[in-house]
Amino acid sequence: MNSQSRPLILINNQAARAHIAWPRIKEALTQHKVRFDFRETMRPGDAEAWTRAALQSGCGTIAIVGGDGTLSEAASGFFEMKAGNSKSPQPINSAAALAILPAGTGDDFARGLVGGRAPLETWLELFVVHCRNAEQTRTRTVDMLHGRIGDGAQSFICLNAATLGIGAEVAGRVAAQGSFMRLLSGEARFALAALGALAQWRERRVSVQVDEGERIECQSNLIAVVNGLYAGGGMMFAPAARVDDGCLDVMTTCGVGRAMVLRELPRIHSGGHLANPKVRVMRGTSVRIEALSRKDALAVEADGDVRGCTPVEFRVIPSALRIVV
The missing domain is CATH 2.60.200.40 (Tumour Suppressor Smad4)
Incomplete structure (x- = not known):
């Protein structure tokens, strides 16, 4: 597996529970022999910029350890954004996927996807399965809003x-x-x-x-x-x-x-x-x-x-x- 095909995990340690969740996630991925790259965000905008750069370099999966704000930033990075353009933003790679490893205050988007709160272990298991065989993994295609x-x-x-x-x-x-x-x-x-x-x-x-x-x-x-x-x-x-x-x-x-x-x-x-x-x-x-x-x-x-x-x-x-x- 080359580095471009590895999932990129972005961790926002300022999120409510990320500093607790990340060591557990890293240990579980290591045990399952999942190879991955990771970066810790330092300031607002990092998740968007790093997601966009990774997708442009051939990465197919971005995972977020954080809350709704970091998740939204990463989602923005899936698109080319041009100020003043009234047309919808264009996807960089429509086949790429976003994985959620919820560790925020509300984690409202994740909660809405499954109809209630699910433990981190549930989302982690889904991510591991996806990393092993992305083509056979179930994904859900969702709408977004352009403001x-x-x-x-x-x-x-x-x-x-x-x-x-x-x-x-x-x-x-x-x-x-x-x-x-x-x-x-x-x-x-x-x-x-x-x-x-x-x-x-x-x-x-x-x-x-x-x-x-x-x-x-x-x-x-x-x-x-x-x-x-x-x-x-x-x-x-x-x-x-x-x-x-x-x-x-x-x-x-x-x-x-x-x-x-x-x-x-x-x-x-x-x-x-x-x-x-x-x-x-x-x-x-x-x-x-x-x-x-x-x-x-x-x-x-x-x-x-x-x-x-x-x-x-x-x-x-x-x-x-x-x-x-």
């Missing part, structure tokens, strides 16, 4: 979910939490961040247009554009969302005050928030979200990283990426 801020000068890939408003504020707070907070569960960390964000929040006037449909204007504090089933530490913004249906789901809140947000937050984990008539889910292949004034501008986060502010547009890239499952 464009403003006039498209900044574009990005979103693998799992993007949020605007409180959701983006929460993502920023989770990313800034200290080492002590990493001892808590992902759900607890997201809940504490949400309470802090809500205390300083006000509703913003926005417009939302899905595909070429009606342009809806409302006062909102949370908008979610969803590809995967779970986001934000196990929340189901759109319980009908599927990663391979060729659609994105858009959840909006309209006229939902702070007290109601507090009441609805726990219900989002079960999808019960959709019983509230002020919460709406729309489905399509694209969405454009704009603030109605400069002071109403909303921050935009995708897969845990804040990308910019409105206006923003998302489009589905159907059947974009192969995942080892």
